Amino acid sequence: MSEPSPSIALIAHDQKKPDMVVWATRHRDVLSRHALVATGTTGTMLLRELPELSISLMKSGPLGGDQQIGALIVEGRISLLVFLVDPLSPHPHDVDVKALTRLAVVYNVPMACNLATADILIADLARN
Numbered sequence: 001m002s003e004p005s006p007s008i009a010l011i012a013h014d015q016k017k018p019d020m021v022v023w024a025t026r027h028r029d030v031l032s033r034h035a036l037v038a039t040g041t042t043g044t045m046l047l048r049e050l051p052e053l054s055i056s057l058m059k060s061g062p063l064g065g066d067q068q069i070g071a072l073i074v075e076g077r078i079s080l081l082v083f084l085v086d087p088l089s090p091h092p093h094d095v096d097v098k099a100l101t102r103l104a105v106v107y108n109v110p111m112a113c114n115l116a117t118a119d120i121l122i123a124d125l126a127r128n
């Protein structure tokens with residue numbers, strides 16, 4: 001049986017969720033051609049605005065969703081991580097956030113933590 005093709009992971013901290021919705025709307029054509037995975041609240045918000053997207057929902061970040069996406073990275077099932085982080089607010093699950101970004105580095109997964117980088121990576125994906 002063949003492995004499922006890798007997914008794009010989408011995550012945004014609360015203050016960045018509006019940015020994520022605007023970004024995903026701008027790139028909906030590219031995103032609609034890929035399997036997507038998101039943490040619970042981010043994904044639910046995206047599906048409300050962009051119901052045509054195919055998004056697998058994990059748990060909410062503070063309840064383990066970041067760790068679930070980290071596990072997908074370890075299994076080679078994430079091809080791109082867009083994680084719009086809010087560096088100005090405290091997060092109770094900061095250790096999970098750090099673990100996730102660390103795994104993206106360990107496994108050499110392209111990772112965007114702000115909109116400027118997310119635009120560059122999605123443009124590259126659209127070209128290839």
Ligand SMILES: O=C(CO)COP(=O)(O)O
Pocket residue numbers: 011012013014038039040041042043059060061062065066093097
């Ligand atoms: O907390 C998050 C990332 O650390 C995001 O989780 P939610 O999408 O469930 O808000």
